[in-house]
Amino acid sequence: xxxxxxxxxxxxxxxxxxxxxxxxxxxxxxxxxxxxxxxxxxxxxxxxxxxxxxxxxxxxxxxxxxxxxxxxxxxxxxxxxxxxxxxxxxxxxxxxxxxxxxxxxxxxxxxxxxxxxxxxxxxxxxxxxxxxxxxxxxxxxxxxxxxxxxxxxxxxxxxxxxxxx
Numbered sequence: 634x635x636x637x638x639x640x641x642x643x644x645x646x647x648x649x650x651x652x653x654x655x656x657x658x659x660x661x662x663x664x665x666x667x668x669x670x671x672x673x674x675x676x677x678x679x680x681x682x683x684x685x686x687x688x689x690x691x692x693x694x695x696x697x698x699x700x701x702x703x704x705x706x707x708x709x710x711x712x713x714x715x716x717x718x719x720x721x722x723x724x725x726x727x728x729x730x731x732x733x734x735x736x737x738x739x740x741x742x743x744x745x746x747x748x749x750x751x752x753x754x755x756x757x758x759x760x761x762x763x764x765x766x767x768x769x770x771x772x773x774x775x776x777x778x779x780x781x782x783x784x785x786x787x788x789x790x791x792x793x794x795x796x797x798x
Contacts, residue, residue: 640766751775
């Protein structure tokens with residue numbers, strides 16, 4: 634039951650980021666009259682920052698239980714995930730308070746990492762029948778965030794060009 638509930642956290646944060654952006658909740662680093670696409674970028678990066686910092690903690694301090702909740706055995710991969718997650722989380726928080734150029738810079742590794750992590754989780758669902766909640770439900774986060782940031786990339790690049798001229 635505990636892993637089923639924890640498996641819902643990431644999809645909920647993804648949906649919450651979009652709800653906040655579309656309903657006009659002011660994002661970290663934003664302002665009240667922020668256009669919705671900019672608010673979406675900032676909310677996605679803020680939520681990703683939270684998730685990546687939490688992932689760093691979960692994959693290091695709670696490595697064994699985290700691996701079990703995904704349907705895996707614990708090994709050194711988790712400490713690598715913890716390290717990259719810490720860097721991405723810090724980068725996300727930095728970007729939300731800075732220029733569109735930083736949004737692009739942090740979004741590229743996030744898009745790449747989450748999309749390919751999603752493909753790996755999907756492979757495990759299909760090939761290995763791994764339906765552990767933290768292997769299955771994370772697909773919403775992995776593909777949702779990566780596809781959203783990719784779709785919002787033209788907005789990021791446009792904002793960068795507008796502000797640099």
